Amino acid sequence: xxxxxxxxxxxxxxxxxxxxxxxxxxxxxxxxxxxxxxxxxxxxxxxxxxxxxxxxxxxxxxxxxxxxxxxxxxxxxxxxxxxxxxxxxxxxxxxxxxxxxxxxxxxxxxxxxxxxxxxxxxxxxxxxxxxxxxxxxxxxxxxxxxxxxxxxxxxxxxxxxxxxxxxxxxxxxxxxxxxxxxxxxxxxxxxxxxxxxxxxxxxxxxxxxxxxxxxxxxxxxxxxxxxxxxxxxxxxxxxxxxxxxxxxxxxxxxxxxxxxxxxxxxxxxxxxxxxxxxxxxxxxxxxxxxxxxxxxxxxxxxxxxxxxxxxxxxxxxxxxxxxxxxxxxxxxxxxxxx
Numbered sequence: 001x002x003x004x005x006x007x008x009x010x011x012x013x014x015x016x017x018x019x020x021x022x023x024x025x026x027x028x029x030x031x032x033x034x035x036x037x038x039x040x041x042x043x044x045x046x047x048x049x050x051x052x053x054x055x056x057x058x059x060x061x062x063x064x065x066x067x068x069x070x071x072x073x074x075x076x077x078x079x080x081x082x083x084x085x086x087x088x089x090x091x092x093x094x095x096x097x098x099x100x101x102x103x104x105x106x107x108x109x110x111x112x113x114x115x116x117x118x119x120x121x122x123x124x125x126x127x128x129x130x131x132x133x134x135x136x137x138x139x140x141x142x143x144x145x146x147x148x149x150x151x152x153x154x155x156x157x158x159x160x161x162x163x164x165x166x167x168x169x170x171x172x173x174x175x176x177x178x179x180x181x182x183x184x185x186x187x188x189x190x191x192x193x194x195x196x197x198x199x200x201x202x203x204x205x206x207x208x209x210x211x212x213x214x215x216x217x218x219x220x221x222x223x224x225x226x227x228x229x230x231x232x233x234x235x236x237x238x239x240x241x242x243x244x245x246x247x248x249x250x251x252x253x254x255x256x257x258x259x260x261x262x263x264x265x266x267x268x269x270x271x272x273x274x275x276x277x278x279x280x281x282x283x284x285x286x287x288x289x290x291x292x293x294x295x296x297x298x299x300x301x302x303x304x305x306x307x308x309x310x311x312x313x314x315x316x317x318x319x320x321x322x323x324x325x326x327x328x329x330x331x332x333x334x335x336x337x338x
C-alpha cells in the first residue's frame with residue numbers, strides 16, 4: 001500500500017474526530033466574535049486558533065505514523081510474518097483476528113493432513129491395481145491363438161482401464177503440477193507416435209483411421225505432462241467419433257508459435273457448450289449421451305497447460321468436426337511468455 005493510500009484511509013477512519021474539532025473551533029470562534037466584550041481580542045483569538053491547529057496537526061501526524069506502523073504489523077502477521085514485539089492485547093479487534101487466524105490455521109492443517117492421507121491412499125491403490133492389469137495383459141496374450149476376438153476385446157478394455165488409472169494418478173497431484181515439471185526440448189513427433197502406439201487397440205477396436213502430418217518440430221515443454229494431455233485429447237476424440245471415423249493430428253505455423261491440432265469428425269460440440277468445455281466436471285450435451293464421460297479431461301488439460309504457458313482452444317461444428325489445438329510458443333519467445 002502506498003503512502004497516499006495509508007493517509008487517505010487514516011483520514012477516512014478519523015473523519016468524525018476531525019469534524020468534531022472543526023465544529024468545536026467554529027462554535028468557539030462564533031461565540032467570541034458575537035460577544036461584544038470578547039470580540040476586541042481578535043488577535044488573541046487568531047493566536048489561540050493557530051496554537052490549536054498546530055497541536056491538532058502534531059497529534060494527527062503522530063497518530064498517522066502509529067496507525068501505519070500497526071497496520072504494517074497487522075498485515076505482516078496475516079502473511080505469517082508475525083512481529084513478536086507487536087502486542088495484540090492492546091486492541092480487541094486484533095485479538096479477535098489473532099484468534100480467528102489460529103483457528104483457521106488449525107483447520108487448514110487438519111484438511112491438509114486429510115488430503116495427504118487421501119493422496120497416499122490413491123497412490124497405493126494405483127500401484128495395487130496395476131498388478132491385475134498386468135495379469136489381464138498376460139491372459140489376453142495367452143488366449144490370442146485360441147480366440148482372437150476375445151483377446152482383442154480384453155486388450156482394448158485393459159488399455160482403457162490402464163489409461164483411466166493413469167488419469168487418476170495425474171489427477172491426484174492436483175495443485176502440485178508445477179513442482180513436478182521438467183521443462184526441456186521435446187520432439188513433438190515422437191510424443192504423438194507414443195500416444196498413438198499406446199492407444200492402438202482403441203483405434204483398431206473402434207475402426208478409427210488415424211492420420212498424422214507435419215509433426216517434425218521441437219517444442220519446449222514437459223514431455224511427461226504434454227504426453228498425458230495429448231492422450232487425454234485423443235481419448236476424447238475416440239470417444240466422440242463414430243465407428244469407422246477418422247482423426248487427424250497435424251500442425252500449423254502460427255504467428256506466435258506452433259499449433260498442434262487434434263481433429264475428429266464425430267459429434268462435434270454445440271455452440272452453447274463451447275465456452276464451458278474447460279469447466280470442472282462439465283460434460284455438455286454430448287457428454288450426457290455417453291455415460292463414461294466425466295468432464296475432467298479438458299479441465300485437467302487446461303489447468304496443466306496454463307502452468308506450462310501453453311494455450312488450448314477448440315473449434316467445432318455440431319455433427320461435423322471438433323478441432324482441439326494447443327499453441328506451443330517458439331523457443332525464443334517461451335521464457336518471455338512464462
